[in-house]
Amino acid sequence: MEHRTVESDVLIIGGGTAGCYAAIRLGENSGLRVALVDKADIRRSGCLAAGVNALNAYIPEGCQPEDYVRYAMSDAQGIAREDLLLDLACRFNRVTHDMERRGLTILKDSQGRYVSRGWRNLKINGENIKPILASEVRKQKNVQVYEHVNITDFRMDQKVRGAYGFGMTDGVFYEFRAGAILISTGGAAGLYRPNHTGLQSHQLWYPPFNTGAGYCMGILAGAEMTTFEMRFIALRCKDTIAPVGTIAQGIGARQVNAVGEDYEDRYDHTTAGRLWGTVTENREGRGPCYLRTRGISPASEEELYKAYLNMAPVQTLRWIDSGRGPAIQDVEIEGTEPYIVGGHAASGYWVDQGRKTTLDGLFAAGDVAGGSPQKYVTGALAEGEIAAESIQRYLAAASAGKRETGNVPPAVNGEPSYGLDRQAAEKKAEYEKYLQAAAQKENETVYTPYELETAMQAVMDEYAGGIRTDYRYHEAGLRIARHRIEELIGLLPRVKAKDLYDLLAVYEVRERLFVSLVLIHHLQERKETRWRGFQENADYPGIKPEYRRFVNSVMENGRIRMIRRELVPSVPADDEQKAQSGFWSDQPADRTRD
16 A cells, blocks of 8 residues: 555544534634545535434524523433533524525525424425535635545554544555544444345445444544443334434324324333334334324425435335325334434543543544534534634644644655654554455455444344344343454454455444444443433333443453443533623524525
8 A cells, every 4th residue: 555644733534514514613713734534525424415404403582502401411311411512502503503604595484584393493405514514614725625535543642643544546545643633423323233134234314334433443542432322223214214303393293003092192202212112012012103194284295295305315205106195194113223323312432521532632523422412413513613612722732832743754745754653554554454365265264344244233133232122132132242242353353355445344344343342331331221212221120320420431451441420510501601602692694585
């Protein structure tokens, strides 16, 4: 592999919502040199790749940021960082208005008021939200974008000083060096056997290409991680895995079982509770379950057709193809396989209010930043902005007027030239070894990444609370899962890659395996059932007061050490905090325009 080194002040790993917005803010508000790296094309990567039809976190007139904090804390059964949630809630509105100014279409009524969907949601035409963010990033003269480069590991030297990866199109070994690093990759899908297998295996709720890369890099580097056991399992339209909130909140559809009974009020109204209610109805023989849509008006049906085109067009296509739209037939619902995400649940890095992780030089935002569930799109935007501001302060404090550049050698042809140090050489050799494994003799046992992934998903599904067991798990099964995942990790050096896309798959299965291992430790540590549906421990079915705290972990010398941390309370936002966040002063763009 050719070796190429890129030097910058700030390295952003992951060009999703949080990463792009952080790059925009650093581009507009600092003179720092920024490198943004994504393993795909930032116009269509991450959770917003296919668009979104609502912004689920906005503070409407008559409400305060504290109202959102109370909602998120209640939904999380008390396990969330109030301080982080409040920081986000104070910025929800400003980043919303900022995105509208940049070209996002937010629906309005005849009086120019935002059209809401529930008390905290705004309807949008968001098919182009990611292209808007990508376009704004490219306008920043001090931001250099590196696409189709897969980052696998942090560059460590007492602190995080960069990262290593390889180009998917050029086969180059990349070494990125920076004074501060923001990890803003996605969460983890594909740990468990999905609803559909074979050719339909990527028919998921969460992007199948979000493999827990950022989590894995932090785990291997010794970062403290939090709340992996708060898994997220989406309740979705059966087969298409399209979101149900568009129907439930958009037209007020209720959940009903096979005999037409409305069962919502039998269970708690948390996000996890709505899933658990559906699973229980099916388990007890009253399924399948549906969202009651039969008899809705032609206008409501047309609204649903259009809404799904902004995010899950397969649902609209299915209705049209079958000739049985939602006005004729109720929409069947089901749960997905479990995911590890910090945007809906609270899984991720343990961070301070500036989103600095426990590793010096490393910050986190978006799905990989833990402790603040229900952040959604606007929360990811806000968190990217918070991290960008914190990084500026960090670099300013570190420089004290004489910012170090990492002893950058003189430029050659306008680009820095570096030798290959031992750490970089070892990583480069690791990539090349996987590619060379394909040329081994046939009688030597080697594996494909897809074989390891299939085995991993089968283990997690059966022993760690997947679809097969209605998401329930128990201690004996977790012990089996842990042993088998460790065995699969041990097989990683014997995996072959015939090309760069196979090499990508090798590291994606490595990421999923290490995230699975940490998840199992977290599930073992929380000996209660705090989020019935998301985390249902069959050996400990009730909530225990002594577990009203965070379950964290750190990998040290290859072993995972568990930590319990107390809750982090927050005080109500004062006028100064709201003013600094722009909660009052930054008004919507052209509110009178249609």
